[in-house]
Amino acid sequence: MMRVKVEREQVLAKLRERIVLFAASHLSRDSAEDLAQEVLLLLHEKYAHLDKVEDLLPLSLQIVRYKIMSQRRKAVRRGEYTQVSLSDIQLPDLDANPADFVERKQMLERLAKAMQGLGDRCRELLRLKLQGKTFPEIQKIMGAAAINTIYTWDHRCRKNLLEAMGGSWEPPASANRVDHEAGRH
Amino acid sequence: MRPEDIKKLVGGYAAGNLTPEEQQALFAAALEDQELFDALAREQSLRDLLKDPAARGELLAALDRPAGGLAAFWQWLRQPMVAGVVTTCFLAVAVTAVWRAMHPVPNGYLTVEVLQDAPRPSAAAPVTTAPVIPAPGAPQSVPAGQQGAESRRRAFDAVASAPSGSGGGARVPVEALEKSKAEFDMPAKKEMAAAPPPPPLAAAAPQPLPSATATPVMVATGARQAKVQESVQVQAENAQLATALTQADARSLFYQNSLATGVSGFVDAAGAGGGAARTTLAAPAKAPDTRLGVRVSILRGDQEVDTTTVLNSGESVRLKLIPNIDGFLSVTEGTRAIAGASVRRLVPFETPAIAFEAGGPRQLVITLSRTPLSGAANRADAAARGNLVEPAADQGRATYVVSNVLQDGSQVVVPLTLNYK
Numbered sequence: 362m363m364r365v366k367v368e369r370e371q372v373l374a375k376l377r378e379r380i381v382l383f384a385a386s387h388l389s390r391d392s393a394e395d396l397a398q399e400v401l402l403l404l405h406e407k408y409a410h411l412d413k414v415e416d417l418l419p420l421s422l423q424i425v426r427y428k429i430m431s432q433r434r435k436a437v438r439r440g441e442y443t444q445v446s447l448s449d450i451q452l453p454d455l456d457a458n459p460a461d462f463v464e465r466k467q468m469l470e471r472l473a474k475a476m477q478g479l480g481d482r483c484r485e486l487l488r489l490k491l492q493g494k495t496f497p498e499i500q501k502i503m504g505a506a507a508i509n510t511i512y513t514w515d516h517r518c519r520k521n522l523l524e525a526m527g528g529s530w531e532p533p534a535s536a537n538r539v540d541h542e543a544g545r546h
Numbered sequence: 547m548r549p550e551d552i553k554k555l556v557g558g559y560a561a562g563n564l565t566p567e568e569q570q571a572l573f574a575a576a577l578e579d580q581e582l583f584d585a586l587a588r589e590q591s592l593r594d595l596l597k598d599p600a601a602r603g604e605l606l607a608a609l610d611r612p613a614g615g616l617a618a619f620w621q622w623l624r625q626p627m628v629a630g631v632v633t634t635c636f637l638a639v640a641v642t643a644v645w646r647a648m649h650p651v652p653n654g655y656l657t658v659e660v661l662q663d664a665p666r667p668s669a670a671a672p673v674t675t676a677p678v679i680p681a682p683g684a685p686q687s688v689p690a691g692q693q694g695a696e697s698r699r700r701a702f703d704a705v706a707s708a709p710s711g712s713g714g715g716a717r718v719p720v721e722a723l724e725k726s727k728a729e730f731d732m733p734a735k736k737e738m739a740a741a742p743p744p745p746p747l748a749a750a751a752p753q754p755l756p757s758a759t760a761t762p763v764m765v766a767t768g769a770r771q772a773k774v775q776e777s778v779q780v781q782a783e784n785a786q787l788a789t790a791l792t793q794a795d796a797r798s799l800f801y802q803n804s805l806a807t808g809v810s811g812f813v814d815a816a817g818a819g820g821g822a823a824r825t826t827l828a829a830p831a832k833a834p835d836t837r838l839g840v841r842v843s844i845l846r847g848d849q850e851v852d853t854t855t856v857l858n859s860g861e862s863v864r865l866k867l868i869p870n871i872d873g874f875l876s877v878t879e880g881t882r883a884i885a886g887a888s889v890r891r892l893v894p895f896e897t898p899a900i901a902f903e904a905g906g907p908r909q910l911v912i913t914l915s916r917t918p919l920s921g922a923a924n925r926a927d928a929a930a931r932g933n934l935v936e937p938a939a940d941q942g943r944a945t946y947v948v949s950n951v952l953q954d955g956s957q958v959v960v961p962l963t964l965n966y967k
Contacts, residue, residue: 372577376577379577379583382580383580383583386584414570418576418577422590423590423594425590426587465595465598468592472592472595473604473605477608480625484609487609488606490558491561491596491609492606493562493563494563495563495564495565496565509554512551512555515554515558518557519556519557530588530592530595531591
């Protein structure tokens with residue numbers, strides 16, 4: 362039990378380091394550290410039962426994203442880009458809201474449009490992925506000799522799809538707002 | 547799993563296609579590699595979207611829809627074979643363009659440089675002629691390019707001769723005549739310049755050659771002066787005009803000149819009537835640009851032969867000379883005068899009998915002048931330079947010689963060589 366707890370603390374420490382560096386690329390350094398602190402606080406308080414990296418890392422990434430979005434929306438709503446104190450940063454609201462709905466819809470439309478320009482193999486690979494097939498299953502279905510071939514195909518297809526969407530999964534306006542906000546901070 | 551392969555698992559993270567082993571390897575690597583962690587963080591939005599089964603279903607439906615429009619074309623273009631063909635075509639076009647830039651080929655427009663040495667001694671050289679207007683109703687073939695002018699001419703004549711209103715024989719209004727004259731003259735000059743003038747005329751009003759034509763013009767300046775560059779189309783027109791001018795022989799000019807004086811023309815008779823200016827038809831017209839000309843033939847007895855006829859030694863012949871103006875005519879051999887007289891237009895003049903005992907050529911000089919000839923005669927070769935000569939005309943019986951000087955036509959000098967066996 363003690364060993365698991367130590368491992369969890371090690372994972373959270375590394376997570377904090379990664380989150381700070383990632384958030385610092387979008388926000389100011391102070392905001393990034395505050396953001397990482399809030400994520401870890403949430404993981405401690407609300408998700409204390411999770412101790413594996415396979416659970417903690419995706420969850421932390423999701424929390425980071427929501428916090429950044431929340432911070433951005435708040436700044437936009439207030440019209441304040443320089444006076445957001447740490448105490449004002451809201452906790453993530455994981456429930457769906459109209460803003461999320463709109464962003465998801467836009468992202469979905471962009472994805473659907475971008476997928477039309479992909480080649481046949483990429484479209485087939487995407488179809489299998491959306492159907493929930495794992496890479497080994499996809500390998501069998503597509504008749505690839507090695508799993509690395511599927512990895513490579515998926516890597517290329519993802520790259521093409523990302524390029525077709527302008528380099529970001531999210532709408533450019535959202536990304537720009539995040540960058541703009543980071544500059545203000 | 548190799549680190550580079552682990553990075554390729556990022557695509558499976560968003561769609562949730564990773565096996566537990568792949569997930570463990572990816573996340574463990576992400577904890578150690580900031581770049582991989584950032585990549586996963588950027589995939590988070592897509593992962594959140596694809597968690598929704600409805601969103602997945604919508605994307606699956608989009609994948610099942612066939613690509614249309616630009617996307618389909620782009621997808622088709624990205625096929626390897628098509629891309630290869632398109633690339634090959636582009637390369638071929640590029641290579642062709644470069645090759646053509648380095649090896650220019652003549653295009654459809656050839657640059658023609660017309661250089662003129664003036665004056666020319668050749669009698670057959672193209673000359674600038676005053677376009678000839680055929681007489682109404684004259685039985686002659688009209689060149690295609692001149693049909694417009696011809697039709698306008700006839701139309702004008704019809705206007706001029708038609709009775710006005712119901713009163714037969716009433717005078718045509720002056721304004722109508724002037725308008726018709728203007729309509730006739732302006733386009734007619736242009737078309738006349740581009741069309742071959744007809745052979746001999748019955749009634750003519752010589753028109754000055756428009757200066758805009760790029761025809762070689764013989765002007766006795768003695769220096770290369772005209773340098774004209776035209777396109778092929780213009781050259782074709784010029785060639786047609788040159789051909790037409792060549793066909794306008796000395797005989798035509800001879801009679802044209804003789805008919806110019808006193809024949810119908812459009813003359814403003816201002817002051818002639820002592821009142822307002824008005825236009826009349828068939829009024830005495832001032833002779834326009836005059837070309838002096840002489841019709842030369844040899845009389846062997848009563849038979850008229852051309853000047854190119856080879857005569858027998860000791861044969862006595864006479865020269866039959868017909869001028870196209872009222873003037874003075876002389877025939878000389880060197881400084882020796884053979885004959886000379888005052889002559890009248892189109893009235894034949896015959897010299898006394900001429901006989902040479904020795905064989906070979908004998909050089910005579912015939913001079914026609916408006917004024918009495920002075921003692922100092924011009925050099926025959928210089929004075930005759932530029933004359934237009936048409937030998938063996940009138941069914942081989944005479945030679946027509948007209949001067950090529952339009953304005954300064956004070957005299958025409960005709961060198962004549964009698965060849966004896």
